Amino acid sequence: MKECTIKHNGNRSYSCTVELTLQVIGGKWKPVILYHLSRVDCLRFGELKKSMPNITQKMLTQQLRELEQNGLVNREVYAQVPPKVEYSLTTFGLTILPVLNSLREWGDTFEQRLESV
Amino acid sequence: MKECTIKHNGNRSYSCTVELTLQVIGGKWKPVILYHLSRVDCLRFGELKKSMPNITQKMLTQQLRELEQNGLVNREVYAQVPPKVEYSLTTFGLTILPVLNSLREWGDTFEQRLESV
């Protein structure tokens, strides 16, 4: 048993790097966004929105901005009218996929336990 | 690109099992609780609380109850005065540890990126 020290990094604070990871990929939408981006080269904003019918425009924009700031997602703006913006995973963003798989596999097992009751 | 369907399981809803996992181990305290429980055979409530100086009694109780309901944590009450309650990981609870390690390792890498700026 040891005391927890709390690290501060910019405006972020966490007591272990597990929490740090959860801050980057956690929340209601980020895992799904990353999942969709992982299945294709890139997606336009509208395409991403269509594949997540329940997300609001505000949340999608906000979550994409955070993923971009953390270096997982690339945002490419085409200078044209009407606007066209494409999102894709960065090289670093690809490294989160095994982690998501790990989460998904455990979730599958847990789901089976739920349904076997 | 495919539409998301939303699954409902009891009072829980999720569009993929990644979210399901995050519902079980996410939040501000659960990863840390699981970490501490993984380092020893079992811990009394007070010991756990001492190792997490910033958690309130209410949150610790609440999070432990949820982990217990989801089958990750075992709660053993000794019929004595003053009360003694010991918490430990269940066999199923042990299966979450590789997932937490995966999260921690990625978090370590991400932390290095943060600090190399």
Place this chain on the structure above:
DNA sequence: CGGAATCCTTCATGATACTG
């Protein structure tokens, strides 16, 4: 089309006091 801005609701978390 892909946003930004504003306001509002809900939920997670916290502070405090009390108890068998």
Place this chain on the structure above:
DNA sequence: CAGTATCATGAAGGATTCCG
């Protein structure tokens, strides 16, 4: 010692409107 109960607060998420 290991809780419960109650009230308060802040952050996350959502609805709506407007814009280049």
